[in-house]
Amino acid sequence: MPNTNIVAVDKNRPERDKIKRAAEIIRKGGLVAFPTETVYGLGGNALDENAAKKIYAAKGRPQDNPLIVHISSHLQLDQLVKEIPVRARILMDKFWPGPLTIIFYKKDIVPYGTTGGLDTVAIRMPAHPVALELISEAKVPIAAPSANISGRPSPVCAKDVAEDLSGRIEMILDGGATSVGVESTVLDLSEKVPMILRPGGVTREDLEEILGPVDLDPGLAPGEKPRSPGQKYRHYAPKAQMTVVEGSIENQVKTIEEFAKRLETDGFEVGIMATAQTRHRYTRGHIISVGDRTAPLTISSNLFTILRKFDRLGVDKILAEGISKDGIGLAVMNRLYKAAGFNVLKV
Ligand code: TXA
């Protein structure tokens, strides 16, 4: 088992010697966790099947759940994919670097070990100086799933990564908290109407402004079969059992307050995931505001931190307010549903 070295790095101007050390580990087939603008990634050489194996082992991840390959320049893409559709080029120009992952047909150089046996490969260029410098210094594309134990909330700071992966990877580059807080949008361009396989940092509205109508994979609904292999697994789950309560704000507050009372009477420790608008209206349980409904990025960037916080508090039940699915709210609600195992109460 490797000794995990946690190295603090300047997130805007990462120190060269630190990036070099990390890149050296990647080139030798080892694993380094690093910050992106979405969540921390668990990086290994995307062209090395053995490194991919180590990533799956460190996370305890099912082998059929493909990894996202991270690149630092548009040129790097030609080496990896058979063709670059026109729509992909337009999106790359507009959203890269940024939280958009696009699915392409892979060239042979990308091992099946990285793509979970698929002929396609998911690729993105992260908008984070540390990630970009690391990829370019490593001189190989970097496969990086979120740097959490499979099924746990994704990590948004080095401490989250260490909590899950200490002793399993060689290094964590600590570049502070990530900004977006939920993962990238995964987009499939193979059909006439583009399809979001995982909602994320680039919103459906952002994409539709450029592409026209964009579908959301109907397989993301409970009980359906998602197109993206990773989406079928339970994910983001806190230890406590969670219920998402959706409806008007008034109904949410009333239902959650009553629900919390009943649970407490039954002897449960209750956590309430409220918002800036509602937190003062609850009288019981561990009340935490996830952010401001009028500034949804405050919610996305806080979401996984709050889920981990409830774990540390040791609550038995979490009651979470739903928010609007506009903009990044779609990604937030997707993560909340999954964290709750689709335990949703409409009021
Ligand atoms: O923001 C992010 O995307 C973060 C950071 C580290 O870049 N990475 C991340 O990776 O979230 P991961 O492995 O946790 O999620 C990858 C998702 C999974 O849902 C997987 O099924 C999907 O991308 N995916 C990867 N390759 C695919 C492919 N060829 N076809 C369909 N879905 C794919």
Ligand code: MG
């Ligand atoms: Mg993940």
